[in-house]
Amino acid sequence: xxxxxxxxxxxxxxxxxxxxxxxxxxxxxxxxxxxxxxxxxxxxxxxxxxxxxxxxxxxxxxxxxxxxxxxxxxxxxxxxxxxxxxxxxxxxxxxxxxxxxxxxxxxxxxxxxxxxxxxxxxxxxxxxxxxxxxxxxxxxxxxxxxxxxxxxxxxxxxxxxxxxxxxxxxxxxxxxxxxxxxxxxxxxxxxxxxxxxxxxxxxxxxxxxxxxxxxxxxxxxxxxxxxxxxxxxxxxxxxxxxxxxxxxxxxxxxxxxxxxxxxxxxxxxxxxxxxxxxxxxxxxxxxxxxxxxxxxxxxxxxxxxxxxxxxxxxxxxxxxxxxxxxxxxxxxxxxxxxxxxxxxxxxxxxxx
Amino acid sequence: xxxxxxxxxxxxxxxxxxxxxxxxxxxxxxxxxxxxxxxxxxxxxxxxxxxxxxxxxxxxxxxxxxxxxxxxxxxxxxxxxxxxxxxxxxxxxxxxxxxxxxxxxxxxxxxxxxxxxxxxxxxxxxxxxxxxxxxxxxxxxxxxxxxxxxxxxxxxxxxxxxxxxxxxxxxxxxxxxxxxxxxxxxxxxxxxxxxxxxxxxxxxxxxxxxxxxxxxxxxxxxxxxxxxxxxxxxxxxxxxxxxxxxxxxxxxxxxxxxxxxxxxxxxxxxxxxxxxxxxxxxxxxxxxxxxxxxxxxxxxxxxxxxxxxxxxxxxxxxxxxxxxxxxxxxxxxxxxxxxxxxxxxxxxxxxx
Numbered sequence: 001x002x003x004x005x006x007x008x009x010x011x012x013x014x015x016x017x018x019x020x021x022x023x024x025x026x027x028x029x030x031x032x033x034x035x036x037x038x039x040x041x042x043x044x045x046x047x048x049x050x051x052x053x054x055x056x057x058x059x060x061x062x063x064x065x066x067x068x069x070x071x072x073x074x075x076x077x078x079x080x081x082x083x084x085x086x087x088x089x090x091x092x093x094x095x096x097x098x099x100x101x102x103x104x105x106x107x108x109x110x111x112x113x114x115x116x117x118x119x120x121x122x123x124x125x126x127x128x129x130x131x132x133x134x135x136x137x138x139x140x141x142x143x144x145x146x147x148x149x150x151x152x153x154x155x156x157x158x159x160x161x162x163x164x165x166x167x168x169x170x171x172x173x174x175x176x177x178x179x180x181x182x183x184x185x186x187x188x189x190x191x192x193x194x195x196x197x198x199x200x201x202x203x204x205x206x207x208x209x210x211x212x213x214x215x216x217x218x219x220x221x222x223x224x225x226x227x228x229x230x231x232x233x234x235x236x237x238x239x240x241x242x243x244x245x246x247x248x249x250x251x252x253x254x255x256x257x258x259x260x261x262x263x264x265x266x267x268x269x270x271x272x273x274x275x276x277x278x279x280x281x282x283x284x285x286x287x288x289x290x291x292x293x294x295x296x297x298x299x300x301x302x303x304x305x306x307x308x309x310x311x312x313x314x315x316x317x318x319x320x321x322x323x324x325x326x327x328x329x330x331x332x333x334x335x336x337x338x339x340x341x342x343x344x345x346x347x348x349x350x351x352x
Numbered sequence: 353x354x355x356x357x358x359x360x361x362x363x364x365x366x367x368x369x370x371x372x373x374x375x376x377x378x379x380x381x382x383x384x385x386x387x388x389x390x391x392x393x394x395x396x397x398x399x400x401x402x403x404x405x406x407x408x409x410x411x412x413x414x415x416x417x418x419x420x421x422x423x424x425x426x427x428x429x430x431x432x433x434x435x436x437x438x439x440x441x442x443x444x445x446x447x448x449x450x451x452x453x454x455x456x457x458x459x460x461x462x463x464x465x466x467x468x469x470x471x472x473x474x475x476x477x478x479x480x481x482x483x484x485x486x487x488x489x490x491x492x493x494x495x496x497x498x499x500x501x502x503x504x505x506x507x508x509x510x511x512x513x514x515x516x517x518x519x520x521x522x523x524x525x526x527x528x529x530x531x532x533x534x535x536x537x538x539x540x541x542x543x544x545x546x547x548x549x550x551x552x553x554x555x556x557x558x559x560x561x562x563x564x565x566x567x568x569x570x571x572x573x574x575x576x577x578x579x580x581x582x583x584x585x586x587x588x589x590x591x592x593x594x595x596x597x598x599x600x601x602x603x604x605x606x607x608x609x610x611x612x613x614x615x616x617x618x619x620x621x622x623x624x625x626x627x628x629x630x631x632x633x634x635x636x637x638x639x640x641x642x643x644x645x646x647x648x649x650x651x652x653x654x655x656x657x658x659x660x661x662x663x664x665x666x667x668x669x670x671x672x673x674x675x676x677x678x679x680x681x682x683x684x685x686x687x688x689x690x691x692x693x694x695x696x697x698x699x700x701x702x703x704x
Contacts, residue, residue, distance in 0.1 A: 162516075164514075164516075165642075165643075165677065167642075167643055167646070167677050167679070170641070170643035170646070171643055171646035173643075174643060174644060174646050174647035174651060175646055175647060175648070214599075214620060215620075216620070217619045217620060217641045217673070218620065218621075218622050220641070247566075247599075247620070249601040249602065249620070250601065250620060250621060250622050250625065267569045268566060268567075268568070268569060268570065268599070268601070268602060269570075269602060270570050270602050273602065289522070289569045289572070290517075290519075291517075291519055291522035291523055291525075291526060292526060294519070294522070294523035294526050294527055295526035295527060296527070299526060321569075325517065325519050327519070
């Protein structure tokens with residue numbers, strides 16, 4: 001589909017490694033959670049999953065932070081667990097408990113009942129929302145598409161809910177490695193199709209979230225997470241990819257060698273360490289502590305400036321080190337965004 | 353108090369860096385959870401907290417794994433949250449939810465209502481249990497005492513329960529750093545008194561558990577966790593100390609410089625990395641993935657041998673990388689323990 005050219009393409013130029021006039025900024029979970037305008041839309045629908053599946057409303061909340069907060073990118077409002085649902089394993093989002101799967105996967109028979117997702121049949125609502133967003137944005141900022149990493153999706157499908165230990169999912173890796181690989185393969189294939197559909201309808205960048213990478217021992221991350229992320233990175237050639245593997249500190253070197261343009265960094269990782277183990281031609285994204293936005297404005301400005309100094313002037317997309325927490329005030333988010341814009345622009349102009 | 357000399361002092365000799373005939377082994381959470389014999393004792397009492405406060409019964413479940421599993425150390429059955437309780441902030445252990453504090457700390461007034469724990473008044477039950485354990489063990493193996501690290505205790509006192517993000521506790525570090533330090537100081541002083549009481553009644557080693565170290569950005573770990581652990585390490589001169597800071601991968605170098613004899617390593621940390629950043633005169637403890645015990649016996653043996661090879665023959669106490677999971681079969685735990693004993697003894701005899 002022909003797209004209008006971007007008025008603000010700072011994110012894309014930064015990903016390509018160009019020297020830019022300032023550092024681009026957006027926030028994980030910027031669509032949803034923190035904005036009263038989001039909660040107003042959400043209140044009209046019966047639940048979170050219903051909002052995800054409603055392209056008009058999903059598009060509306062995707063665009064809100066661009067208007068209200070002034071971020072340099074939109075990220076499509078969706079959920080990583082649409083993939084299991086499209087594979088035949090539906091879920092509910094239960095208030096104060098998180099996602100719950102009535103059925104889970106523990107045997108070959110369970111896997112035989114699943115299928116590789118057919119996007120146009122089972123998951124058309126996200127690409128559809130993307131079309132509407134692109135029209136609404138009209139080239140103001142780029143749109144980020146996303147999916148969960150296969151290991152993280154696997155973890156929910158086997159565990160059946162969030163968990164402190166994901167011990168059922170990790171037990172399956174030890175007890176049934178072949179079965180585990182079969183399921184991971186099906187998730188990977190579904191994810192590639194899903195990301196390609198998002199790109200076909202207008203996603204300018206895609207991000208892979210390995211939210212539960214950090215629960216694996218390094219050797220399991222190498223065996224059961226990294227190869228499937230790598231398959232995705234190799235299959236997606238149309239747009240730049242960002243890989244964010246939360247908690248995978250011990251594997252940052254290998255992550256830095258993936259065929260991706262950008263590596264997301266969590267707030268537990270020292271910026272200097274990330275820069276030292278990841279190839280300098282990659283862009284880094286992150287990594288202010290999400291809890292830092294609880295501080296007063298002066299402190300937020302100070303911490304944000306310190307982060308910008310540590311990343312340096314190029315190959316950096318400012319973000320938090322994880323999704324913004326639901327009870328953070330939009331004013332504090334705006335302070336973070338404005339500080340990134342002003343401080344990085346000032347620094348560049350002095351360097352010129 | 354005069355103690356009988358130890359028949360099995362492998363743990364203590366290993367901590368001192370002596371060359372020993374084999375690698376000592378014990379498991380975090382070995383007392384409780386996994387043994388049917390534990391559940392039988394627990395069923396006679398109304399709750400977890402009641403068991404913690406009952407010296408006779410706490411002693412009984414402390415000794416069980418020595419008899420039943422053949423570990424090289426006992427660890428006193430207790431809970432890290434006895435410290436807040438003794439400081440004036442009681443809690444309940446709620447089935448399937450974990451600890452819940454009816455009152456929490458969020459202001460100076462809340463702190464003013466607390467006190468530094470008076471062990472003989474408020475926390476006599478643990479030292480009392482230690483006396484009974486020492487009598488029961490009669491020198492068979494050493495006894496490990498323990499306490500939570502000040503940051504982890506702080507996190508529960510402010511948050512009021514377990515949490516995926518501990519965002520209230522982390523918000524306090526940003527918003528009220530001075531108040532935070534005051535509370536951390538009171539926890540530290542209480543903890544030093546508590547550990548000294550445990551040692552006076554017979555603990556041969558003490559371990560500090562910083563279970564929530566990994567949720568802090570490295571700079572906050574350095575400011576709000578490490579200095580208080582260091583105060584404890586400096587105050588406890590009677591017996592060797594083990595520091596286990598789960599998830600503090602980015603700060604492992606600083607942890608290795610603490611005035612402690614042993615550093616605990618979680619399962620997300622590569623053994624070679626830990627050896628390379630921690631001084632070779634320290635003993636390392638860990639770090640098999642707790643989920644590895646879900647595997648079959650052959651796989652457990654293989655993973656355990658691989659871990660022993662990676663740590664090398666000395667300065668190593670075999671353990672899991674976190675507490676044993678509640679649904680692990682005792683047979684699988686025994687397979688781990690027996691493999692450590694046999695394989696490490698065989699390796700040493702070949703080296704001689």
